Amino acid sequence: MRKMPTGSGYPAWPLSRALRQRSLAASLVVSIVFPTLPGTAPLAADDPGDTDIDPTVVSYRVDDPLIRINRAVFRFNDFTYRYALIPVSNAYHTVVPEPVDRSLGNAFYNVKMPIYAVNNLLQGKPRDSGTNALRFLINFTIGIGGFFDPAAAWFELERKSSGFDESLESFGVGNGVFIVLPLLGPTDTRGAAGTFGDYLLNPLAQLIDNPESILIRSLDYLQGYSNTAAQYEVLREQSVDPYLFFRDLYLQGQQRDAEFP
Numbered sequence: 146m147r148k149m150p151t152g153s154g155y156p157a158w159p160l161s162r163a164l165r166q167r168s169l170a171a172s173l174v175v176s177i178v179f180p181t182l183p184g185t186a187p188l189a190a191d192d193p194g195d196t197d198i199d200p201t202v203v204s205y206r207v208d209d210p211l212i213r214i215n216r217a218v219f220r221f222n223d224f225t226y227r228y229a230l231i232p233v234s235n236a237y238h239t240v241v242p243e244p245v246d247r248s249l250g251n252a253f254y255n256v257k258m259p260i261y262a263v264n265n266l267l268q269g270k271p272r273d274s275g276t277n278a279l280r281f282l283i284n285f286t287i288g289i290g291g292f293f294d295p296a297a298a299w300f301e302l303e304r305k306s307s308g309f310d311e312s313l314e315s316f317g318v319g320n321g322v323f324i325v326l327p328l329l330g331p332t333d334t335r336g337a338a339g340t341f342g343d344y345l346l347n348p349l350a351q352l353i354d355n356p357e358s359i360l361i362r363s364l365d366y367l368q369g370y371s372n373t374a375a376q377y378e379v380l381r382e383q384s385v386d387p388y389l390f391f392r393d394l395y396l397q398g399q400q401r402d403a404e405f406p
Contacts, residue, residue, distance in 0.1 A: 209392075215325040219388045222330060226377055230367075234374035237367060246368065248292040253349075253365045254304070255284045255291030260346045261305060267312040273305035280304070309346075310339025323392065331395035 209215065238246070258281040265274035280296040287295045296302040313335050321334025329340065344350055349362050384390030 209323045211322060211324055215323070215392075216388050218325040218327055219391070222325065222328060223381075223387060225328060226374070230370060231374045231377065233367065234371035237371045246371075249364070249368050250372075251284070251288070251294050252291040253368060255281055255288070255294075256348055257346075259348060260309075260343050261307050263346055264307040264309055264312045264343075265305060267309075268307065268315045270305075270307075273307070276302055276305050308339055309342030310336050312342075313339055323396075331392060 241249075258277050262274045262277040262281075265271070265277060280302050281291075283296040283300065283302070284291045284294055287293075287299075297304070318335055320336075323331070323333050324337060325331055326337060326340075332340070347362075349365060350358060353361060380390070380394070381387050
């Protein structure tokens with residue numbers, strides 16, 4: 146089994162902040178474009194709608210005024226993950242060797258350089274922006290279109306991932322309320338705005354016409370999702386209430402990112 150990245154919130158369980166910055170990315174077969182929080186306190190016993198918390202997860206009182214809508218979206222996501230995306234992801238890994246999968250991930254990361262470079266500048270990090278631009282040039286040429294990463298392997302130019310969510314955070318924009326997006330999963334109003342901002346900077350969305358754009362972005366989403374899909378059912382089986390379980394995992398990831406950026 147391939148190793149699950151650590152961190153928070155993509156698409157429905159905690160992953161790294163870098164993965165959380167993936168753009169609206171792919172639409173799944175249809176043309177839906179698909180891949181932090183307010184202050185928290187210990188959950189009170191009389192917190193409405195938040196009973197039967199799984200004891201393996203630290204619970205929070207959160208600003209979740211959209212809980213009914215969030216639960217409905219979560220149910221849609223859960224059904225889609227279990228009966229569509231996870232089977233497709235399993236088939237993908239059966240057909241695609243790991244070196245090819247890794248090369249696809251490199252290529253998709255490389256082509257989305259404008260997302261990272263622009264947001265580096267917005268956050269006052271010109272050195273990181275330059276590193277991303279230089280990485281793109283090296284990997285696009287020596288790395289054969291970005292399928293390989295000689296920028297890191299030969300020149301020690303590591304990825305400087307960033308997204309519009311982090312830019313908004315650097316401007317002092319608050320998190321807003323907790324929401325669950327179709328297919329993308331847990332986020333908040335700032336995170337949703339950041340996802341849309343990254344989509345506008347994504348060359349895969351802006352420079353390629355449909356239906357090719359939809360197909361390529363769908364493959365991008367599948368490639369990123371497939372490396373963690375197997376973990377979803379494992380985590381789901383550990384929960385009494387899957388919605389609260391994944392929400393609290395996401396919140397813990399967000400709290401960790403805030404404490405250890």
